[in-house]
Amino acid sequence: MNYDKALMIGLDGATFALLKPLMGNGVMPFLRRFMQEGVHGDLLSTRNPLTPPAWISMITGRSPHVHGIYDFLRPATLEDGSVFLKVNDSRYIRSETIWSIAQRNGRRATSLNFYGMSPPPPIDGYLISGFVPWKHLRHAMHPTGLFDTIKQMPDFDYKNLAMDIGEEKKCVQGLLEGEHEDWIKLQSDRDTAWTQICCRLMESDRTDLTAVVLDGPDKIQHLFWRFVDPVLQPPDPDPWFTRIRDLCLGFYRQLDANIERLAGEAGPDTDVILTSDHGFGATTEVVYINEWLARHGYLRWRDSAEHGETGKLTADHMKEHLGMVDWRNSVAYCPTPSSNAIYIKRASGSSPGVKESEYLTFCLKLRQQLLDYRDPANGEPVFVGVDANKLEGTPYVEPSPDITLRLRDGGFVSILKSTDIVVPRKHPDGTHRPNGIFIARGPRIRRGAEIKALNLLDIAPLLLHLLGIPVPGDLEGRVPVEALDERLLGQKSIKRGNATVAAAAADNDRQPTPEQREALLRQLRLLGYME
């Protein structure tokens, strides 16, 4: 049977704050035309606008507290009270993906370079996980044999699909002198390699849904934000600044060409959707959260812990950071910069921590101290958002952060030891923002319109609707009808279907009983935290 087809191109970290000027000044002419011929608007990200929770939410239509992916890593407390970090993978995703929903409804899918898809689930179609080093690409692909096919492709180096974790860390750790030009080329080469593979698969065996992520924009913007953000351009740039800016603009020219090639290969009968997992903006300071926790009596550094290098957010190796903390005498900690989270250790057996009966008081006190904290330099609040996730009275999947932080400059925290809590950066760098992008064009898409912001939870319902699949009743988003061609709306009503099928098994859910929930809400109201 010939079903409707859809192509989703994910642009990691893409933001209209940058793309609109690039479209306006001729760097991205195809994207400009594409947007004019379709519909566009902001796409709101997850509470912590970060790659793992955001992309997984987009492809499951469920929030992080349901699918269970909050960060790249997941902390686990050992019997002796020390903390160990595990790497998230596809087995920890608790919600069904759109690839699986499509398969249950007789459609085939291709999923390329999405975070967290390894080990690869066996879908009817093709899947290559993103964020995989070259040494492990063979085991990150489905079906068996796809790796050898790609490896034997002429004029194609499969290693260009890989992500080198050592290079990846430089996004937050910074580059050494002389590395900048190669770094920009690396990102462009990888995006182009994924484009080539995607086009090759569309050409040889087209599936109903094709989805690919190009992650170069995120990497470029982390390190080169001041070179590309129009509002940060110096009036009299030196030759090196001009050279780096030109290379960055070259990256976006190639990105425009890659998008054009993908949309062209998909053809005029395909609805093409461009999304990003989060937006981008400037970060101007470094906030040392574990140092803050240490000074407020929640965390104790080991005597051997040394101060972090200026501007760094984490140690070069995670085990070095874990070795800096005296875990037996710490009750709250931030495990990774990307989490922007505080985990509260619960008392368990001989392991020190906060007792269940004291959790509410402990958490609220910590939250208030964070909100009350002021930058010694100017008296302004530093933590502008402090969400106590487990006090919202809703079910959640562990390991949920107890507190999610939002910094005043939108940046990520540093987890290192420091002499100061807040340290200005020498230059602004790039960091994530909640507003990503949504652009769509195709036979069933409205033409020439800007719409109000969508939520990334709306993307899964939209894709399923475009494929003619009933939208499972438990998806949290909606089909954004304002993005569709209204002439076709009447011909194709939105169908709601049965709930999704549970994916990974529960580790240890924590769902408050109705009595606990009522008691919790009552206490929060009494304390003035809820209306």
Add this chain to the structure above:
Amino acid sequence: MTSTATLSKADVESRVIAVLNDMTADWDLEINGGIGPNVRLMRDLFFESIDVVQLVVSLEQNLNCKGIPFERLFMRDGDYVEDLQVSEIVEFLHAQIGTH
């Protein structure tokens, strides 16, 4: 599939070695005598931390057993171990799968 709870130590060793051979097939390694119980991950197979992560996933898949507490193997007295020998992994897994 054979129940992993009844695997002998020799069975576990052959599975661990099979997983390592499969995992390193594209790495262009030259190991005299192939991968055996005395091979060390870092020294001989040039493992990096991300390779250890992949090994854990592959072993759990091979043994059809998720959530093996590998942290007990990788951490001693609160610190990460520097290197591991294949035989140490075999000993650990053999002790674990009977109780997991």
